[in-house]
Amino acid sequence: MEGVDYLADERKKAEFDVNEMKIVWAGSRHNFELSDRISKLVANDPGFSKEGRTMLPRKELFKNTLRKATYAWKRIIELRLSEEEAAKLRHFVDEPAFTDLHWGMFIPAIKGQGTDEQQKKWLPLAYKMQIIGCYAQTELGHGSNVQGLETTATFDPQTDEFVIHSPTLTSSKWWPGGLGKVSTHAVVYARLITNGKDYGINGFIVQLRSLEDHKPLPGVTVGDIGLKFGNGAYNTMDNGVLRFDHVRIPRDQMLMRVSQVTREGKYVQSDVPRQLLYGTMVYVRQTIVSDASNALSRAVCIATRYSAVRRQFGSQNGGQEIQVIDYKTQQNRLFPLLASAYAFRFVGEWLKWLYTDVTQRLQANDFSTLPEAHACTAGLKSLTTTATADGIEECRKLCGGHGYLCSSGLPELFAVYVPACTYEGDNTVLLLQVARFLMKTVSQLGSGKKPVGTIAYMGRIEHLMQCRSDVKQAKDWLKPSAVVEAFEARAARMSVACAQNLSKFDNPEEGFAELAADLAEAAVAHCQLIVVSKFIEKLQQDIPGEGVKQQLEVLCGIYYLFLLHKHQGDFLGTGYITSKQASLANDQLRALYSQLRPNAISLVDAFNYTDHFLDSILGRYDGNVYPKLYEAAWKDPLNQSDIADGFHEYIRPLLKQQLRTARL
Ligand SMILES: CC/C=C\C/C=C\C/C=C\C/C=C\C/C=C\C/C=C\CCCCC(=O)SCCNC(=O)CCNC(=O)[C@H](O)C(C)(C)COP(=O)(O)OP(=O)(O)OC[C@H]1O[C@@H](n2cnc3c(N)ncnc32)[C@H](O)[C@@H]1OP(=O)(O)O
Numbered sequence: 265m266e267g268v269d270y271l272a273d274e275r276k277k278a279e280f281d282v283n284e285m286k287i288v289w290a291g292s293r294h295n296f297e298l299s300d301r302i303s304k305l306v307a308n309d310p311g312f313s314k315e316g317r318t319m320l321p322r323k324e325l326f327k328n329t330l331r332k333a334t335y336a337w338k339r340i341i342e343l344r345l346s347e348e349e350a351a352k353l354r355h356f357v358d359e360p361a362f363t364d365l366h367w368g369m370f371i372p373a374i375k376g377q378g379t380d381e382q383q384k385k386w387l388p389l390a391y392k393m394q395i396i397g398c399y400a401q402t403e404l405g406h407g408s409n410v411q412g413l414e415t416t417a418t419f420d421p422q423t424d425e426f427v428i429h430s431p432t433l434t435s436s437k438w439w440p441g442g443l444g445k446v447s448t449h450a451v452v453y454a455r456l457i458t459n460g461k462d463y464g465i466n467g468f469i470v471q472l473r474s475l476e477d478h479k480p481l482p483g484v485t486v487g488d489i490g491l492k493f494g495n496g497a498y499n500t501m502d503n504g505v506l507r508f509d510h511v512r513i514p515r516d517q518m519l520m521r522v523s524q525v526t527r528e529g530k531y532v533q534s535d536v537p538r539q540l541l542y543g544t545m546v547y548v549r550q551t552i553v554s555d556a557s558n559a560l561s562r563a564v565c566i567a568t569r570y571s572a573v574r575r576q577f578g579s580q581n582g583g584q585e586i587q588v589i590d591y592k593t594q595q596n597r598l599f600p601l602l603a604s605a606y607a608f609r610f611v612g613e614w615l616k617w618l619y620t621d622v623t624q625r626l627q628a629n630d631f632s633t634l635p636e637a638h639a640c641t642a643g644l645k646s647l648t649t650t651a652t653a654d655g656i657e658e659c660r661k662l663c664g665g666h667g668y669l670c671s672s673g674l675p676e677l678f679a680v681y682v683p684a685c686t687y688e689g690d691n692t693v694l695l696l697q698v699a700r701f702l703m704k705t706v707s708q709l710g711s712g713k714k715p716v717g718t719i720a721y722m723g724r725i726e727h728l729m730q731c732r733s734d735v736k737q738a739k740d741w742l743k744p745s746a747v748v749e750a751f752e753a754r755a756a757r758m759s760v761a762c763a764q765n766l767s768k769f770d771n772p773e774e775g776f777a778e779l780a781a782d783l784a785e786a787a788v789a790h791c792q793l794i795v796v797s798k799f800i801e802k803l804q805q806d807i808p809g810e811g812v813k814q815q816l817e818v819l820c821g822i823y824y825l826f827l828l829h830k831h832q833g834d835f836l837g838t839g840y841i842t843s844k845q846a847s848l849a850n851d852q853l854r855a856l857y858s859q860l861r862p863n864a865i866s867l868v869d870a871f872n873y874t875d876h877f878l879d880s881i882l883g884r885y886d887g888n889v890y891p892k893l894y895e896a897a898w899k900d901p902l903n904q905s906d907i908a909d910g911f912h913e914y915i916r917p918l919l920k921q922q923l924r925t926a927r928l
């Protein structure tokens with residue numbers, strides 16, 4: 265029945281002000297109003313319909329994405345949307361497209377690594393989309409190891425040009441989004457060679473296609489790398505391959521903020537750290553952390569609503585069966601994911617602040633916080649994307665068989681999301697960057713250099729190495745100080761253990777390679793400490809709205825107690841807690857699940873997602889799941905006729921043969 269809210273009873277149970285929670289989730293009233301307005305604008309525009317997207321063959325799917333991206337641009341111009349509004353509109357259109365890389369990496373690379381002059385020349389063209397760009401770093405043979413890239417940019421002083429060349433098959437650019445079929449330009453990362461000397465990797469703006477007929481320019485071979493995982497999903501993106509055969513570009517298309525090549529071919533290094541070449545990656549990793557809470561909350565919203573609709577077992581005297589959300593096992597799988605979505609939201613907000621702070625410092629030539637910004641963006645990108653990808657898959661399983669249907673929205677969400685564990689730095693490779701930062705920090709303890717920011721806790725290393733938890737009863741685990749100390753002691757002890765083991769090797773690099781798995785675990789412990797601390801800090805702010813803060817306290821408790829339970833080997837092994845205290849933590853966790861249960865539906869309503877954005881029958885706001893699943897099945901192309909195509913060729917002969925066999 266249309267118009268009936270099957271989840272109304274659940275919504276009545278809420279013990280907090282959902283509208284105020286929506287503002288907390290959005291980050292501010294301004295953000296809430298912006299998201300609310302733009303998401304509805306997109307949802308109500310048939311030009312942005314998602315109907316049938318998972319059924320389209322690649323060519324049609326891709327063309328449809330081009331249509332939507334162009335239509336989005338048209339609406340952005342017609343409605344005179346600001347940059348912030350336009351970004352929201354693209355977000356709610358919810359289809360990976362070349363525009364993600366144009367706005368998300370090409371423009372930021374020019375902004376971060378271009379001189380003022382270069383920005384003045386290229387940015388207006390890019391802002392008006394008179395050129396479309398991508399970020400071409402990864403090659404067929406090298407992705408993680410940026411210093412191993414093979415493409416060359418050799419300066420020719422005769423003509424004042426760089427010659428861009430792909431010397432081997434493995435040097436072909438491979439993966440850049442938007443490259444295959446759309447981009448007219450790319451920021452290409454290549455080895456800078458001048459006067460016969462190799463100065464390592466630098467960025468260059470290279471035109472790839474004609475602005476008239478879109479044909480590849482002479483010397484440029486470019487195409488799509490082929491179909492990727494999942495139906496629809498990331499196949500809307502033209503991840504590309506690119507080869508250069510001695511392509512010439514003017515010298516001033518080398519991005520020259522970090523280093524320059526003079527007219528005479530002299531290489532000049534600015535007094536900014538070379539790592540700024542990696543700045544675009546730091547920026548995007550930070551946005552990926554913010555985006556993790558979007559993807560996870562979406563999956564959790566679907567699984568929570570469906571878990572309240574779905575009933576199995578326990579019917580007595582002909583009454584209704586039990587809602588699956590009431591099973592403790594379901595709660596133990598679902599509620600920590602709900603809590604993680606909120607935790608990632610807040611750590612994302614904080615990381616954005618950290619990124620803005622480091623950017624302002626860089627502008628004032630203060631590079632002191634760059635290593636921490638790199639470690640935090642790398643580590644949190646790794647932690648949040650791994651948890652989110654795993655969480656989306658868990659949500660699919662939480663929805664039983666129906667979660668496997670594309671109409672649940674979960675398979676596509678997973679297929680689109682899971683490469684986040686790989687792109688912008690493989691998650692293990694990034695954890696090892698954090699581990700290097702931690703080992704450096706430990707090695708400098710006692711040198712007089714005081715650790716600050718997220719590693720300030722290392723400054724209390726002597727206390728953290730010998731303290732013990734003073735938890736005596738389950739509710740003691742609700743004390744922020746008890747929790748923070750537990751996570752700090754675990755992280756510090758794991759780092760120190762790694763450092764001690766490393767010191768046994770004569771060659772530190774050999775030791776690092778041998779102990780890499782332990783080092784990655786120490787990095788995870790450090791990153792989890794950051795997420796827990798930022799959630800707790802959030803709760804120390806003034807949070808208006810009846811019951812809102814209490815709900816966030818419950819979520820925060822679930823987040824850290826679930827981690828404590830899952831990683832109790834670390835907490836027990838490092839000797840900070842006893843098995844009795846671990847068991848008390850688990851008792852408290854169960855109690856928090858019961859407190860959360862009546863609020864579960866309203867906590868996912870606070871994400872304020874439209875049905876258009878969720879694109880899931882199981883996650884519908886009104887919970888009207890079964891009639892809509894039934895209706896959707898009949899829209900499948902296989903159901904366009906009662907008799908399947910192929911019946912006469914394949915089924916009928918088979919049936920005839922069976923008849924003959926039966927007669928024998
Ligand atoms: C149904 C649903 C439908 C639709 C959904 C719709 C849409 C979703 C759309 C958008 C999502 C929103 C947001 C996301 C935005 C965009 C994402 C979209 C697409 C994805 C694009 C992906 C693009 C890419 O992947 S680009 C390529 C990325 N490549 C990498 O990351 C390579 C990883 N490798 C490295 O970074 C380096 O090689 C390394 C760090 C591993 C090693 O570096 P190096 O070789 O130099 O060696 P080291 O010795 O380790 O380091 C030397 C010192 O430098 C320091 N360092 C390293 N890196 C940095 C850095 N970045 N910043 C600062 N410092 C750095 C290091 O610490 C060392 O320092 P030391 O003091 O000397 O120790």
Ligand SMILES: Cc1cc2nc3c(=O)[nH]c(=O)nc-3n(C[C@H](O)[C@H](O)[C@H](O)COP(=O)(O)OP(=O)(O)OC[C@H]3O[C@@H](n4cnc5c(N)ncnc54)[C@H](O)[C@@H]3O)c2cc1C
Nearest residue numbers: 399400401402407408439440441683686687688689690692
């Ligand atoms: C959907 C998608 C979009 C992308 N978009 C872009 C783009 O727009 N532009 C662009 O330039 N690139 C892009 N990429 C490429 C992406 O950045 C790389 O794939 C990524 O950096 C991982 O590198 P790799 O593929 O070389 O993995 P590899 O490094 O080959 O990883 C393979 C395995 O080796 C392990 N490994 C590697 N090195 C180490 C080490 N030192 N220690 C321990 N383990 C290690 C990894 O953990 C992994 O398990 C995209 C990739 C994908 C999947």
